[in-house]
Amino acid sequence: MTTVPLAGIDGSLPALRRGAVLAALALALGIMFVVAVGMGPVPISAPKVLAVLLDAAGLPSFGMIEERDRAIIMAIRLPRACLAVLVGAGLALAGALLQGLFRNPLADPQLIGVSGGAAFAAVGTIVLGGTLLIPVTAILGVYTLPVAAFIGCLTTTALMYRLSTIEGRTFVATMLLSGIAINALAMAGLGFFIFMSDDRQLRDITFWMMGSLSGATWKQVMTVAPFILLPCVLVPGLARALNAFILGERDAVHLGFDTETVKFAAIGAVALAVGASVAVSGTIGFVGLVVPHLIRLLGGADHRLVLPGSALIGGVLLLAADLIARIAVAPAELPIGLVTSALGGPFFLWLLLSRRRTLG
């Protein structure tokens, strides 16, 4: 079998147009990346930014390079922009995967407890870090929180998968519902930690829950990159299978897809990408839910477009949101989750209203 029928997918684009859309999105990501590195609360002129970047790449640069400019671009802005791309891509890809897998437009990492588990673990370490968890914090130091968030995410995802798998068969509807139940549990645990926390911990928790990319380092970028890039590279391989899922799981089996493997791979990719994202940036809402809808509004529901397209738009969106977070209230900074929701919400509504007729 060479092609999978795409019945039920309206307006799916031919391969050439699909490639063009993805290329345009990649270009947009590149442009946004340059803008994000070029702008910030410290005004650095474009030629100076270019000089620093050329110099860093080992190319002959022109003009004087100030040490301060180099420090800001190389140690603050570049790792931060890289992290924004990774986290945005990871969250959006996870959202697209979950919506495809559950055939549910509301599925996103936050709804089914994947982020919730990470948040529960992270807030737990904030509140108990100075008492019960002293031996752990002594070993892991500043990495306690990201490691806890990552483990929390993997644990809840594994639990959800285990609960919905009977004799080697995974029931997608059960997985969605058990995910929602696990999320409720995680939220209850989170509430308990918030109840126990003192004034200072509460402020730390609030900021963590609203997400932030500040304090991005190269080390973080390098640590997170494999967990997010691996799903980004492998997941487009699931696109045809997810297209078949739209018809229903049984039809996907009849079309020759190993649906159990697809489900395992998809949920594994979500756990890796979301766990790594949440570990370094806290919980950033909106991206996972809405970005897949954006790309569908742009180019239809074909997962061969939706999966890579989501990753690209996720990167663009988070780069833009982080830029606003950095300069809007400089020299202070806004939590990025606030920006993604405040800007993304109205934009999404506008897009929805303007396309209402074509959507039906």
Added chain:
Amino acid sequence: MLLRLATVAATAALVLAGAAAAAETRIVTLGGSVTEIVYALGAGERVIAVDTTSYHPVATHGLPKVGYLRQLSAEGILSVRPDLIVGLEEAGPPQTLVQLRDSGTRLQLLPDRFTADGVTAKIRAVAATLGMAERGETLAAGVAADLSQIESILAGVRRRPKVLFLLATSRGAPLASGSETAADAMIHLAGGTNAVSGYRGYKPLSVESAVAAAPDLVLMMQQSVDTLGGVEAVLALPSIAATPAGKARRVFAFDGLYLLGFGPRTAHAVSEVARLLHPNLPLPALPARDWVATRP
């Protein structure tokens, strides 16, 4: 002529020396008490930006705010072009501090201990950082003298009234301060005992535990009282109404930074609280200090 040249040279040398000692003229302060100390040392005009916990003296109100003490942004701080960043060890997040250090800007973080020695040590450390050790010694000695004066009067007092410190963050039950908090330290310095014990930090206060604690006096930050809707609203809280403090309407509020900042005004805050706790004790007024001149 030679003499005049020598005078000019000497003056020039003095000016240069002065410039070297006061090399840093663009200071960012992080933490309310550190900011207060810098101003009390007379170096306020060198401060160009502060964090949001720094709101005393009034001169800080017009300065750019670099965000909350524990949620700072490296590039935001660097955008005001500081040559010295001085603050409390509590400042963060840790990665931001790493980035600030990497930028080559001088960064000095100081421990915050809730004791009389902690206050004077902090004053001396800030002064040393600014190259104003002498002025720092005067300030530290003044605060230490005031604190020890209160301490010696309170030393002979047997009766230690029970004080409940209440913190209200937003909605929800107010929190009571246990041991190892700034509030606990303040209560002890002022000759009281903490009405709640058995836990560290802040915990929500239930009606029953409030009644069991039976405080003679309730101490709060003005900010908390405002959050709850005024002193009357505090007195109406079920957890307060049933206590001796509630019945005698003994709920008192002070500005948070003044009461719990452990900065240069600590001795005066202790003295005010001590007066409330021991109204019959002949506590003499502390000498007028120019660093306590205004209170927000």
